[in-house]
Amino acid sequence: MPLELRILSSKTMSGMAGDFATVDGEIANRGDVAINNVTTYISLVNAETKTPVDLEDWSAEKGLFIGTIDANQTLPLTWKVHFVQSGNYTLSIVANIDGSNIPIISELTYFTVSPKQNLNPGHVLPVALGEPILLILVFLMVKYFRDKTAFNPMSR
Amino acid sequence: MLKMIKHIWLKDIKAEIYTWKSLVWLLVTSIIFSITSYLLLTNKELSLLDQTEMLWLFAKIIIGTILLIIIIDASALISNEFENETMENLFLTPLTTADFVLGKLLTSITIWGISYLISIPYMIVTSSGSGLTYAFMGYVAFFGTLAVLGFTMLIFALSFPYKSMKNTLTTSFVVLLALTIPALFSTTLKNNALAKIFGQINPIDNIFSSLDNVLVDYKTSIGQNLTYIIPVLVFCILMLFALLVSVRIFSRRGILKD
Numbered sequence: 001m002p003l004e005l006r007i008l009s010s011k012t013m014s015g016m017a018g019d020f021a022t023v024d025g026e027i028a029n030r031g032d033v034a035i036n037n038v039t040t041y042i043s044l045v046n047a048e049t050k051t052p053v054d055l056e057d058w059s060a061e062k063g064l065f066i067g068t069i070d071a072n073q074t075l076p077l078t079w080k081v082h083f084v085q086s087g088n089y090t091l092s093i094v095a096n097i098d099g100s101n102i103p104i105i106s107e108l109t110y111f112t113v114s115p116k117q118n119l120n121p122g123h124v125l126p127v128a129l130g131e132p133i134l135l136i137l138v139f140l141m142v143k144y145f146r147d148k149t150a151f152n153p154m155s156r
Numbered sequence: 157m158l159k160m161i162k163h164i165w166l167k168d169i170k171a172e173i174y175t176w177k178s179l180v181w182l183l184v185t186s187i188i189f190s191i192t193s194y195l196l197l198t199n200k201e202l203s204l205l206d207q208t209e210m211l212w213l214f215a216k217i218i219i220g221t222i223l224l225i226i227i228i229d230a231s232a233l234i235s236n237e238f239e240n241e242t243m244e245n246l247f248l249t250p251l252t253t254a255d256f257v258l259g260k261l262l263t264s265i266t267i268w269g270i271s272y273l274i275s276i277p278y279m280i281v282t283s284s285g286s287g288l289t290y291a292f293m294g295y296v297a298f299f300g301t302l303a304v305l306g307f308t309m310l311i312f313a314l315s316f317p318y319k320s321m322k323n324t325l326t327t328s329f330v331v332l333l334a335l336t337i338p339a340l341f342s343t344t345l346k347n348n349a350l351a352k353i354f355g356q357i358n359p360i361d362n363i364f365s366s367l368d369n370v371l372v373d374y375k376t377s378i379g380q381n382l383t384y385i386i387p388v389l390v391f392c393i394l395m396l397f398a399l400l401v402s403v404r405i406f407s408r409r410g411i412l413k414d
Binding site: 136139 | 173174191207208274277282286343368375
């Protein structure tokens, strides 16, 4: 098959959980005839557990339907990948062509996602302790004013 | 009409505050949010979660907790009038059933509003630095209001025929569990056709999925969440219809029928 897939962005990427990365690639038809019904996907594998990763939260656009690639045509491919979980991963672009039972695959891109420690980003302790205490004070004030008005009919 | 609605609303709000019923619930809500936010942000294991995942979890906890409290509270709002035999006295005044129901509905919405205000500092502190604070607060407010409206109308629709808090509360809990448990299933368990159809019409499932869409996938516009918003709106319309039918039957039969 004269179809060629390449990843143009860096072969190694790194980031923190929550970050976004852009994977750029291209698909080229090196042959002399057009190829129809081409679909490209990204495939993500956890390099530590050697298992494929469910892309549900990683990328909103999992597959890109290319349709027809004319002879000697090159088309750009772009995926926005959201680093969801820490770990080491390999990513590749796969192309399926209707009528062909052999997929075309690009080289691998390796990326490392480091964990994001959410340790107290907005100083939670004052709110976690302060708000219940504040509410108790408000309730005691409500009780005080209620009792005050209840025992003093002249105030009405 | 507005005067009567205000009268019912004030009567119930005063009852909530002066009997400490709601105040204790509000304090419990605040303590639940304090413990959850503190654990999510400081526990070593939990803090490894991506912040957006954590926000999604916290959004579900906020809506779930407040919805539970509203269901318990709303189950008593109309049923107690029957159980305490105060319904007849109320309808001896120039009060229509519509004024009565709208006043009660406004009470539930007010309790939701106050509970939401309590959750705001927690939402701000947990979403700090994520750039999602406004989306987080906005979508929790939007879906929380719709969920509270839908469930309160269902509870009121049940309260008229049941006339008992115990039965209303039990049925409401069964409905809430029936809608919430499938919404908490993993993606794998939702893969069969029946689960998919149920997931598409289940309001709780749609609320959780939309929050996932907003907070995890950064799809924050209304247009990107319309497929989730529509089923929740349909649920509210259906519950409004159920309430109208229930009120109509009640108005025809009268208070003393049973």
